[in-house]
Structures are given as structure tokens and as C-alpha cells.
Amino acid sequence: MRVYWNLRYAGKRVGQYTIDRLLGEGKYGLCFLAKSGNGNQVVIKKYKKSLRKDNLPDRINKAVILSKLEDERIPEFLGVINVSGFYGFVLAYKRGSTVKDLLFTHRHIFSWEEFYHIGTQLIDIIKYLHDNGVVHRDIRIPNVVIDQGKLSLIDFGLARWADKEASYDLDFSYLGDFFLYLLYSNYERQNKRKPWLKELPWYDELSLTQEQIMFLKRLFGMEARYDNISDIETDFIKFFNINKRF
Structure with missing residues (x-):
């Protein structure tokens, strides 16, 4: 599936970000490495369609939690993408x-x-x-x-x-x-x-x-x-x- 998702999304532009490659796939969706317009690397966590409506309060809660945490050892919450059926969170990329x-x-x-x-x-x-x-x-x-x-x-x-x-x-x-x-x-x-x-x-x-x-x-x-x-x-x-x- 990694090859499939890379072929489908690599190079695709979502909002102000361009997807580079798939980092991983989990129960709730996909995780991509991407670049912002200024070239900074970010992580985009794309949620599965089936989870978007049913888990709205849960997703809002996660966004609030991440936005409240300010520590260099934790990925900074950079925002939400909601364009053309693509919904996900944008987080700072942690090297290593x-x-x-x-x-x-x-x-x-x-x-x-x-x-x-x-x-x-x-x-x-x-x-x-x-x-x-x-x-x-x-x-x-x-x-x-x-x-x-x-x-x-x-x-x-x-x-x-x-x-x-x-x-x-x-x-x-x-x-x-x-x-x-x-x-x-x-x-x-x-x-x-x-x-x-x-x-x-x-x-x-x-x-x-x-x-x-x-x-x-x-x-x-x-x-x-x-x-x-x-x-x-x-x-x-x-x-x-x-x-x-x-």
C-alpha cells in the first residue's frame, strides 16, 4: 500500500503544502512528509473519510490539546487542512x-x-x-x-x-x-x-x-x-x- 499512496499523493499540492512522501499508515489515516511554501518540512496527518463526521468532537479535542502544548520536544501544531475532500492536521516535523x-x-x-x-x-x-x-x-x-x-x-x-x-x-x-x-x-x-x-x-x-x-x-x-x-x-x-x- 505504501507504493500506492506514494503514487497517488507524492507531489500533490494541498493548501499551501506539497506532499513529498508517505511516512506511515495507521488505523485513523495517513501520515505524510510535506513542504510548506517557504520550503520548511512538515508532517500532515490525513484522516480517513469514515472518521470525519463521527469523530468530529474527538478531532477538535486533539487539535485543542496539541495547540495548548508548547515544548520543543513535542511537534508544534501548525493548523488544519480541509480542501477538496482532504482533511488533516499539520504538525512540525521532528528530525531523527x-x-x-x-x-x-x-x-x-x-x-x-x-x-x-x-x-x-x-x-x-x-x-x-x-x-x-x-x-x-x-x-x-x-x-x-x-x-x-x-x-x-x-x-x-x-x-x-x-x-x-x-x-x-x-x-x-x-x-x-x-x-x-x-x-x-x-x-x-x-x-x-x-x-x-x-x-x-x-x-x-x-x-x-x-x-x-x-x-x-x-x-x-x-x-x-x-x-x-x-x-x-x-x-x-x-x-x-x-x-x-x-
Whole structure:
């Protein structure tokens, strides 16, 4: 489908923007890299037609959320395109590589120092969101971009204002899962030549201290869940500082 969408939209002008290429396709629509009239690169998230009428309040809510966030680590909301059946949001483009690409395309192994510095930056971004009443709800490896050691968090398609149905702790489980991807990049399976042996759960398989295991279990809700991101930040710095190796 990527070839089809590129053939259909590459070079097409929508509003003041010219589409360059497809970045990705998701449940709600298409994501394009484009250029503005002055040559600046932007991201255009085009919504599927079937979602436009039914999800109008939801789309308005996302636009309001993005427009309220002002942080260089989060894509700036630049506006809305609604021309000739093409409806989408325009966002600033964040340069760099996603953690997903680093892991699975480039086979990057994250060192302990990288893990710690990435963790502290990501927690700080989540802290900013929560301080502003926003729950991201999709903190995954495709949505974290690294450019020369600096992090950005993208794709706010599932973001919500915090309430009873969208509580802050939804982001904690995603954060724990994200951390496991980085930790496993540095893990060499001992029994890879014996595939018949049963794999162990992460807390028995990874070389982590009991404090580190408890930290991750609390993120997942396997133990008493953290109350807020500030407590997570404190414990992460305490338990995962660069002097505590794998």
C-alpha cells in the first residue's frame, strides 16, 4: 500500500503544502512528509473519510490539546487542512530516528548510559504532559524520536485530557514496555541454541537489581502502581543511574 499512496499523493499540492512522501499508515489515516511554501518540512496527518463526521468532537479535542502544548520536544501544531475532500492536521516535523527503527532496522544496542539518558528525558516529557493535564496513551518505540541524543515524543492521535477514563497511569504501563525494549537490546539470550527450553519472564531473564525489577513491576501494575510521574522520576534516577550496570 505504501507504493500506492506514494503514487497517488507524492507531489500533490494541498493548501499551501506539497506532499513529498508517505511516512506511515495507521488505523485513523495517513501520515505524510510535506513542504510548506517557504520550503520548511512538515508532517500532515490525513484522516480517513469514515472518521470525519463521527469523530468530529474527538478531532477538535486533539487539535485543542496539541495547540495548548508548547515544548520543543513535542511537534508544534501548525493548523488544519480541509480542501477538496482532504482533511488533516499539520504538525512540525521532528528530525531523527524512531527507537523502533534504531532497534529493528539499524540493530542498535542501547548502552546503560544511553538507557539512563533516554529514560530521564522521556520521563521529563511525560511530566510536562501530565503537568498540563494531558495523557499521551501511546508511548511506544515508533513514537519516540532521537536526534543527536535528544528526544521528541510524537503521534498524539490517542492523547486525551486526563479524567476517570483516561488516567495518568495509562502512560506508566507504556513507559515500562518502552524500557523493556531498550533493556532487551543489550540482552544476549543464553539458551538461543536450545530453542526447546522455555523462555523466562523478563524479571527472571534480565540482569536487574531487585530495586529495578520492583520499579518496572510498579509501572506495569504488577505491584502497587505509582501515584504520579514525579515519584517515577525520583525512583528511576535512584535505581537506574549510570553507576548501576547491567
